[in-house]
Amino acid sequence: MLDLKLVFLKIFTINVAKIDDTLNDMKEGRNAGCGLNIGVLSGKEDKKTLLKCGDVVINKITDLKNDDMPVFLL
Secondary structure, eight states: OHHHHHHHHTOOGGGOEEEESSHHHHHHHHHHTOSEEEEETTSSOOHHHHTTTOSEEESOGGGOOTTTOOOOOO
16 A cells, blocks of 8 residues: 555655554565665564564654654655
């Protein structure tokens, strides 16, 4: 579903960071070809589980700062 939205918006998936807190959502980002998959430990999943399909895991979403990366939220 994510990849269809990105195609509609004409956004290259490599330029997208998928941020979520479940393994299934990390799989969605990986399958869509997102350039960066960020797992967040605010849900039920642990770090080891999120890293199966995520590139990096953070404690909470507010750990990301504006200086970390350019972000465009859909």
